[in-house]
Amino acid sequence: MTLPDIFDLARLVVGDVLIGIGGLAALVGALGLVRLPDFYTRAHASGVTDTAGAIGILVGLAVLSPDILTAVKLLIVLIVALFASPASCHALARAAFRSGLRPSLHEDRPPPAVPGE
Amino acid sequence: MTQRLLLGAAFYFLWMGLSGHFSPFLLVTSILSVVGVILLLTRLGLVSRDYQPFSLVVALVIYWRWLLVEIVKANIDVIRCVLGLGKPPSPAMGWVHASQKTDLCKTLYANSITLTPGTITVLAEGDQFLIHALHREGLASLQDGEMDRRCTVLDENFRGKVA
Amino acid sequence: MFAAVAVALFVTFALALIRAISGPTVFDRVLSLNVIGTKTILLIAVLGFATDRYDFIDIALVYAVLNLIGTIAVLRYLVGDKERS
Numbered sequence: 001m002t003l004p005d006i007f008d009l010a011r012l013v014v015g016d017v018l019i020g021i022g023g024l025a026a027l028v029g030a031l032g033l034v035r036l037p038d039f040y041t042r043a044h045a046s047g048v049t050d051t052a053g054a055i056g057i058l059v060g061l062a063v064l065s066p067d068i069l070t071a072v073k074l075l076i077v078l079i080v081a082l083f084a085s086p087a088s089c090h091a092l093a094r095a096a097f098r099s100g101l102r103p104s105l106h107e108d109r110p111p112p113a114v115p116g117e
Numbered sequence: 118m119t120q121r122l123l124l125g126a127a128f129y130f131l132w133m134g135l136s137g138h139f140s141p142f143l144l145v146t147s148i149l150s151v152v153g154v155i156l157l158l159t160r161l162g163l164v165s166r167d168y169q170p171f172s173l174v175v176a177l178v179i180y181w182r183w184l185l186v187e188i189v190k191a192n193i194d195v196i197r198c199v200l201g202l203g204k205p206p207s208p209a210m211g212w213v214h215a216s217q218k219t220d221l222c223k224t225l226y227a228n229s230i231t232l233t234p235g236t237i238t239v240l241a242e243g244d245q246f247l248i249h250a251l252h253r254e255g256l257a258s259l260q261d262g263e264m265d266r267r268c269t270v271l272d273e274n275f276r277g278k279v280a
Numbered sequence: 281m282f283a284a285v286a287v288a289l290f291v292t293f294a295l296a297l298i299r300a301i302s303g304p305t306v307f308d309r310v311l312s313l314n315v316i317g318t319k320t321i322l323l324i325a326v327l328g329f330a331t332d333r334y335d336f337i338d339i340a341l342v343y344a345v346l347n348l349i350g351t352i353a354v355l356r357y358l359v360g361d362k363e364r365s
Contacts, residue, residue, distance in 0.1 A: 032198075036199065041206055045195065045199055048192055048196060051188050051192060052189075072134045076134065082232065086231035089231050093249065103210060105210055
C-alpha cells in the first residue's frame with residue numbers, strides 16, 4: 001500500500017464519518033422540531049440542522065470531492081448557508097416577538113420588557 | 118480605489134472558482150463582467166469598508182475557528198436535550214449588553230449568538246440584545262461575556278485601522 | 281453512505297412537514313419551511329455526489345441564495361418593517 005493509497009483511504013473514512021454525523025444531526029434537529037414545546041425552543045432545534053447538519057454534510061462532501069474546484073464550491077455554499085441561517089432565524093424570531101407571541105419560560109417568569117431587568 | 122481593486126480581485130477569484138473554465142476568451146470577458154459589477158456597486162454606493170471589511174479577514178478567520186468549537190459544543194448540548202438525555206429545557210430570556218461600537222461588529226456578535234444553537238437574538242435595540250436561550254446556563258454564559266469580548270477585540274481592530 | 285444520508289434527509293423532510301402542517305402558529309410553519317429549504321440544499325449536493333454529477337453543486341448554491349431571499353420576503357409580508365420603509 002503506497003502513500004497516496006493511504007491518503008485516499010483516510011479521505012474516504014473522514015468524509016463518510018462527517019456526512020454521517022451531518023445526516024444524524026439533521027435528523028435530530030427535525031425530531032426536536034416535532035418534540036419541543038413552543039416556537040422559540042423549536043427555533044433552537046432548527047439551529048442544529050442549520051449548523052451541525054450543514055457543516056457536517058458540506059465539509060464531508062468537500063473532503064470526498066474528486067477535484068479542488070468542487071470542494072471550493074461546496075465551501076462557498078457552506079459560507080452562504082452559514083450567513084443566511086442566522087439572518088433568517090433572527091428575522092423569524094423578531095417577527096414572532098413583535099407580533100405578540102411570547103415564549104413560555106422556565107418557572108413561568110415573564111420575559112423582561114426593557115433592558116436591565 | 119484600493120477597496121475597488123481588492124473587491125474586484127475577490128469577485129474574479131469567485132468567478133474562477135464557480136466557472137472552472139480557464140480559456141483565454143473567458144478569462145478576458147470575466148474581467149469585463151467584474152468591472153461592470155464594480156461600476157454598478159459604485160453607483161449604488163455599496164463600495165465601502167463597512168460592507169467589505171478586507172482588513173478584518175485574518176482576524177475573522179481566527180474568530181471563526183473559535184466560533185466553530187463553540188458551535189460544536191452547543192450542538193451537543195441541544196442534541197442531548199432533544200433526545201431527552203441531558204437536562205430538560207429551561208427556557209430563559211434576558212437582555213445582553215453588546216459593547217461593540219460599529220454596526221458591522223454588532224451584527225457579527227448578534228449573528229454569532231443566533232448561529233450557536235441554544236441561543237437566539239430576538240430583538241436588537243441599540244447596544245442591548247434580547248436573547249432567548251434553551252437553557253438558563255446558555256444565557257448566563259453569554260452574560261459572562263466571552264463572545265462579547267472577542268467581538269469587541271475585532272471591533273477595536275476594525276476601528277483602529279480607520280486612522 | 282450517500283444513500284443512507286439521503287434517506288436521513290428525506291425523513292427530516294417528513295418530520296419538518298409534520299410540524300408545518302400541525303402549526304400551531306404561522307411562525308412554526310415558516311420555520312419548518314426554512315428547515316426544509318436548508319435541507320434541500322444539502323440533499324441536492326448529496327444526490328449530485330451519489331450520481332457522480334458534480335454540477336449539481338451550482339444548483340445547490342442558487343438554492344442557498346434563493347432560500348434566504350424567500351424567507352425574508354415571507355417575513356416582510358407577515359410583519360412589515362415599518363421603521364425601515
